[in-house]
Amino acid sequence: MxxxxxxxxxxxxxxxxxxxxxxxxxxxxxxxxxxxxxxxxxxxxxxxxxxxxxxxxxxxxxxxxxxxxxxxxxxxxxxxxxxxxxxxxxxxxxxxxxxxxxxxxxxxxxxxxxxxxxxxxxxxxxxxxxxxxxxxxxxxxxxxxxxxxxxxxxxxxxxxxxxxxxxxxxxxxxxxxxxxxxxxxxxxxxxxxxxxxxxxxxxxxxxxxxxxxxxxxxxxxxxxxxxxxxxxxxxxxNQYLSVPYKTLKELPTEVQKLLGWDAGENFMGWYESGGKMHNPFDYLAAENIPQALGLVESSD
Missing domain, CATH: 2.60.120.620 (q2cbj1_9rhob like domain)
Incomplete structure (x- = not known):
């Protein structure tokens, strides 16, 4: 045994x-x-x-x-x-x-x-x-x-x-x-x-x-x-729905990326804007991400 x-x-x-x-x-x-x-x-x-x-x-x-x-x-x-x-x-x-x-x-x-x-x-x-x-x-x-x-x-x-x-x-x-x-x-x-x-x-x-x-x-x-x-x-x-945008912005950069706001070498996770493929973290680092993702209407 x-x-x-x-x-x-x-x-x-x-x-x-x-x-x-x-x-x-x-x-x-x-x-x-x-x-x-x-x-x-x-x-x-x-x-x-x-x-x-x-x-x-x-x-x-x-x-x-x-x-x-x-x-x-x-x-x-x-x-x-x-x-x-x-x-x-x-x-x-x-x-x-x-x-x-x-x-x-x-x-x-x-x-x-x-x-x-x-x-x-x-x-x-x-x-x-x-x-x-x-x-x-x-x-x-x-x-x-x-x-x-x-x-x-x-x-x-x-x-x-x-x-x-x-x-x-x-x-x-x-x-x-x-x-x-x-x-x-x-x-x-x-x-x-x-x-x-x-x-x-x-x-x-x-x-x-x-x-x-x-x-x-x-x-x-x-x-x-x-x-x-x-x-x-x-x-x-689904971390994108689980973590509010305001809370997400206050988290350390490494945690933001681990929550899914990143794109890999194998092209997983990219976001298109202006005809180019971008890393979503670029948008998270900017202040206009709600508008960029269509979450709110632009004031323009």
Whole structure:
């Protein structure tokens, strides 16, 4: 009888290379003290406020009838910037996803590095009594096949806003399942809880089987998840509608681009104006973007 591999936990001072090495081997890794105390407390306050406006699911085992969910987090939570720009998360995502691919342009062999983008955000509160979520792969959103494509499409994070324990519904993960083909069915007996303290984080890839656990305690388990995806797939959450223009303009340049306001070497995301193809960030940097995109009428 073979035992299920354990999830490795790394200290806050780990290197990007260490994080990537373990993720590519095991499918995921836990990072201790991912957020410092000040950032964590502010994010927790913002997340609590977002969840307070949410409602329980209906009869869907996947969404959860005793689970609250809130998205549009870059519109609601200033501290989401700390999560996406964290050097270990963004650094690992870039290293895993931005592997160059060589293509022919005529007789010239050219390497292209794909963009990455924020695909989705969600706060998840698993309340007492919630049962197991079905095990799944998050790259199912893209109908990704395994191992056909030979590359990952998503690097996901789950930041613990409360302690994650086996008893309160910690995310369950099957280490090594990112190497399975699509014919193998995941079993709950193969999964283990990603136990971690509040402020720590689980980073895993889209091909790793996982799911929310059962909450057998009298208190909710709260986590914040976000995905960084290849720029060649559609964003799961429509960030152009989720983040108001005024809020978008106040975000750091790198976050604006990660939210989709960028265009890649493979011509994804451009915008035509004046007969030329432009990077949408050029319009975002200008003050006339609402008029340029036809969002409001020009006063001319």
């Amino acid at each position: 073979t035992s299920t591999p354990a999830l490795i936990t790394l200290p806050a001072g780990a290197s990007v290379n260490e994080v990537v090495e373990i993720i590519e081997r095991d499918g995921g890794v836990v990072l201790e003290k991912f957020l410092d105390a000040a950032a964590f407390l502010e994010l927790k306050t913002e997340i609590d406020a977002a969840l307070a406006t949410s409602a329980f699911g209906d009869t869907d085992d996947f969404v959860g009838t005793d689970t609250l969910r809130a998205s549009r987090l870059f519109a609601r939570c200033r501290r989401m910037v700390d999560v996406v720009l964290h050097p270990l998360y963004l650094g690992a995502a870039r290293k895993i996803l931005q592997k160059p691919i060589e293509v022919w342009f005529g007789e010239k062999r050219t390497p292209i590095i794909p963009l990455v983008q924020i695909g989705m955000t969600q706060a998840i509160q698993i309340c007492p009594g919630q049962g197991l979520q079905p095990l799944h792969r998050d790259d199912t959103s893209f109908l990704w096949r395994h191992p056909h494509y030979g590359r990952e499409a998503r690097v996901q994070i789950m930041v613990a806003m409360t302690d994650f324990t086996a008893a309160n519904g910690a995310t369950r993960v099957i280490p090594g399942s990112h190497k399975w083909d699509d014919e193998r069915c995941p079993q709950q007996a193969e999964s283990i809880p990603a136990e971690m303290t509040a402020g720590s984080a689980l980073i895993f890839i889209g091909s790793t089987y996982h799911g929310g656990g059962t909450n057998n305690t009298d208190r909710p388990r709260i986590g914040v998840t976000m995905a960084i995806d290849l720029g060649t797939v559609r964003q799961e959450e």
